[in-house]
Every structure is written in structure tokens, then in C-alpha cells.
Amino acid sequence: MRPLITAIIAAAAVAAVPAAATAREKLAPEAQLAKLLEGRVAGKARDCISLSAVTSSQVIDKTAIVYRIGNTLWVNRPKNADSLDDDDVLVTKTTTSQLCSIDTVELHDRSSHMYNGFVSLGEFTPYRRAGSN
Numbered sequence: 209m210r211p212l213i214t215a216i217i218a219a220a221a222v223a224a225v226p227a228a229a230t231a232r233e234k235l236a237p238e239a240q241l242a243k244l245l246e247g248r249v250a251g252k253a254r255d256c257i258s259l260s261a262v263t264s265s266q267v268i269d270k271t272a273i274v275y276r277i278g279n280t281l282w283v284n285r286p287k288n289a290d291s292l293d294d295d296d297v298l299v300t301k302t303t304t305s306q307l308c309s310i311d312t313v314e315l316h317d318r319s320s321h322m323y324n325g326f327v328s329l330g331e332f333t334p335y336r337r338a339g340s341n
Contacts, residue, residue, distance in 0.1 A: 237271040241283070244274060248281065248335035256308040257282050257332045259300070269294040273313070273327075281335045284309075286327035291315065296324050307332075 235243060244266070257275060264276045270290050275282040286292065292315070299314040300307060309331050315324040 237269045241268045245335050251334040253331040253333045256306040259307045267294045282332045291325045
């Protein structure tokens with residue numbers, strides 16, 4: 209019985225090592241954004257982007273929402289970015305085909321789908337790979 213318990217404890221310890229390493233490797237939000245934008249150059253900020261052209265979005269915890277349109281990453285730093293949680297789902301409600309700096313985006317918990325607040329969008333800054341138009 210004792211060897212079985214020892215084996216179980218050893219297996220649990222080995223299984224915990226990758227999880228601990230992953231937790232240590234998580235970057236601070238600004239560092240995550242910097243890594244995402246690495247090799248890209250900021251363009252002139254705009255008030256609106258085409259919502260129908262957005263292919264994906266990513267929330268950077270308490271920092272920004274990054275929208276992808278083609279090869280361009282559009283970074284939006286909401287006025288109340290401290291409400292952003294990278295585990296929340298973004299719910300965008302608009303009557304136009306554009307997402308603009310006057311719009312708000314609702315935040316919903318990924319598990320319960322409960323309303324978690326909202327953010328007021330700011331300007332959209334395009335980031336393109338250096339050397340591309």
C-alpha cells in the first residue's frame with residue numbers, strides 16, 4: 209500500500225511541474241501586447257473600423273482589445289480598460305457596419321454568460337508589419 213501512495217504522490221508532483229512553469233511564463237498585459245505587436249509599426253489612429261471585415265479579436269487583460277483585419281492588427285485601448293478580462297466574451301451591439309470610438313462593448317462571463325460590465329471604446333490604432341503598406 210505504501211509504494212502505491214508514494215507512486216501517486218510522485219505522479220502528482222510531476223504533473224504539477226508543467227502547470228507551475230506555464231503560470232510563471234504568463235507575461236504582464238503590456239508585455240503580452242508588445243509581443244503581439246512585435247515587428248509591427250503603428251499607423252495613424254482612426255475613429256472607426258469595418259466590423260464586417262474583422263476576422264478575430266483578442267482581449268489583453270486590463271489593457272486593450274486587438275481586432276484583426278487581414279494582416280493589420282487594430283489596437284483599441286478602451287477608456288475603462290481595467291474592466292477588461294481576457295476570459296470574458298465580447299458582445300458588440302451596433303446598428304451600423306462599423307465599430308467606432310463612441311461605441312461600447314459588453315463583457316460576459318465565458319462560463320455563466322452573465323453580464324460582467326462594459327467598456328467604452330477609444331480610437332483604433334493600426335499596426336502593420338514593417339515594410340508593408
